[in-house]
Amino acid sequence: MTSSSDQTTPAAGLADDAPGTLRLRGRWTLRHAEAIDDALNRAPPGVSRIDASTCERLDTLGVLQLLRYAEAHGLDFGALQFNEFQRPLVAAIENVHDDRPQRKREFGVRAMLGRIGHGLVDNAREITALASFFGEVQVKLLRLFKEPGRFRLTPTVHHMEQIGLDAVPLVALLSFMVGAVIAFLGAMVLQGYGATIFVVELVSAAFLREFGVLLTAILLAGRTASAFTAQIGMMVNREEVDAIRVLGLDPIDLLVIPRILALLVMLPLLTFVAMMAGLLGGVAVGALDLDIPPAAYLARMHDMMEVRHFVVGMVKAPFFAMVIGLIGCLEGLQVQGTAQSLGERTTSSVVQAISLVIVIDAFAALWFMQMDY
Numbered sequence: 001m002t003s004s005s006d007q008t009t010p011a012a013g014l015a016d017d018a019p020g021t022l023r024l025r026g027r028w029t030l031r032h033a034e035a036i037d038d039a040l041n042r043a044p045p046g047v048s049r050i051d052a053s054t055c056e057r058l059d060t061l062g063v064l065q066l067l068r069y070a071e072a073h074g075l076d077f078g079a080l081q082f083n084e085f086q087r088p089l090v091a092a093i094e095n096v097h098d099d100r101p102q103r104k105r106e107f108g109v110r111a112m113l114g115r116i117g118h119g120l121v122d123n124a125r126e127i128t129a130l131a132s133f134f135g136e137v138q139v140k141l142l143r144l145f146k147e148p149g150r151f152r153l154t155p156t157v158h159h160m161e162q163i164g165l166d167a168v169p170l171v172a173l174l175s176f177m178v179g180a181v182i183a184f185l186g187a188m189v190l191q192g193y194g195a196t197i198f199v200v201e202l203v204s205a206a207f208l209r210e211f212g213v214l215l216t217a218i219l220l221a222g223r224t225a226s227a228f229t230a231q232i233g234m235m236v237n238r239e240e241v242d243a244i245r246v247l248g249l250d251p252i253d254l255l256v257i258p259r260i261l262a263l264l265v266m267l268p269l270l271t272f273v274a275m276m277a278g279l280l281g282g283v284a285v286g287a288l289d290l291d292i293p294p295a296a297y298l299a300r301m302h303d304m305m306e307v308r309h310f311v312v313g314m315v316k317a318p319f320f321a322m323v324i325g326l327i328g329c330l331e332g333l334q335v336q337g338t339a340q341s342l343g344e345r346t347t348s349s350v351v352q353a354i355s356l357v358i359v360i361d362a363f364a365a366l367w368f369m370q371m372d373y
Contacts, residue, residue: 008032008056012039020048024055028062036062040069047073053083063093126352133330134322137260140252150250155258163224164266168273170223171216175207175274178215179281182206187290196290200300203282208309209368212275214361217320220267221353225328228259229349232332233342241333251333260325267321268314275313308373316364320357327353 010026022043028036050066052058063086070080082090144151186202232255235241244251279301286292331349335341 010035010039010062012043014044014047015051018049018051020046021051022047022049023051026055027057028052028055028065029057029059030061033061036065040065043069048075049079049081050075051081052086053081055086058082058086058089060089060093063090067093126348129334130326130330134326137252137256137326140250141257141260144257150253152254152258155254156261159259159262160266162227163220163262164270167220167223167266167270171219171270171274172277174219175212175215175277176281176284178211179203179207179278180285181281182211182278183282183285184289187285197292197300199282199286199290200292200297201304204279204301204305205309207275207278207282207313208305209312210361210365212278213271213313213316213320214357215278216267216270216274216317217324217357217361218354220263220270220321221324221357222350224263225324225331225349225353226346228325228328229332229335229346230342232329233335233345236333236335237337237339237342255332256325256329259329260322263321263325264318267324268317271314271317275310312364312368312373316361319360319364323356323360324353327356 008027010024010028010032012022012024015021015023024039026032026035050070052062052066055062066080067077069075070077080090183199183203186199187196190196190198190202232241235255241251241255244254283294283297286297287294328349331345331352335345
């Protein structure tokens with residue numbers, strides 16, 4: 001007596017009444033995929049026809065396996081025999097089974113171009129959003145003169161403390177160290193020409209014109225822009241910004257303007273601290289390593305340096321403050337309510353702020369050089 005499993009298991013063997021015909025039995029379906037492979041691999045040689053009409057069941061996998069077996073053994077489609085219930089399925093599969101396009105070798109050029117395109121579109125969108133946000137903030141800053149009751153003194157002073165006072169030790173320490181490094185490098189180059197004394201002009205001009213304001217702006221771009229984005233972004237996630245709008249208040253007045261005003265006040269002051277610390281770094285190196293007494297160092301700096309170098313550095317500070325504040329607040333307002341979006345926007349605010357600060361500083365340096373100032 002034959003068991004039911006033997007009746008359903010796919011099998012193939014030569015027919016006694018039709019020489020060269022491979023007759024199939026059982027269920028040639030996805031559930032018996034391994035058994036189908038075994039049955040076809042054990043099929044005897046010399047097969048000229050395949051009779052699948054005796055199959056109990058036949059699905060897409062079974063038809064594909066039979067078509068591939070026929071192709072591998074040089075049999076055309078006419079050598080396969082199916083019953084009337086199987087023919088519609090077989091006809092549909094036969095029309096498409098060999099239409100798979102040949103896979104082309106991918107060198108990553110298309111993916112690279114796609115990433116470049118997406119990056120350009122995203123950057124253009126960010127620039128447009130930043131310009132629009134800048135205009136909105138300027139309008140509402142000017143509105144404060146007409147409606148001074150909208151000015152939030154307490155949040156502004158709070159942010160001034162966080163942005164300015166808390167950052168003084170870090171700004172002073174790093175500026176002092178960078179000033180010392182510049183003095184060392186300048187001495188190493190100038191010593192061969194017997195012009196070590198010109199280290200005074202190098203350090204002074206570098207910090208008064210460029211490094212003082214640039215180091216301060218970069219530190220605040222990493223420290224403050226990320227904090228603004230995280231703070232406002234968490235308020236967006238908790239729907240606090242929506243609650244502010246429901247109460248009839250303006251999030252720009254409450255969240256953005258106090259932060260930007262605090263930056264506009266504190267960044268120039270921190271820039272001054274950075275300038276003084278960098279100059280002290282040069283004085284320390286001159287006194288300890290270059291045999292330039294502090295009195296002689298300061299006297300030469302007083303004689304050789306002009307006020308315009310200090311003015312160039314301080315003029316750039318408000319522009320950097322506006323850029324850092326706008327980017328930090330805008331990215332926070334663009335958080336989409338998830339932790340992943342908050343992390344992405346925080347990273348984006350730091351990258352954008354530092355990049356834009358450096359770009360603006362480069363253009364400002366070129367402009368002042370062309371103006372001979």
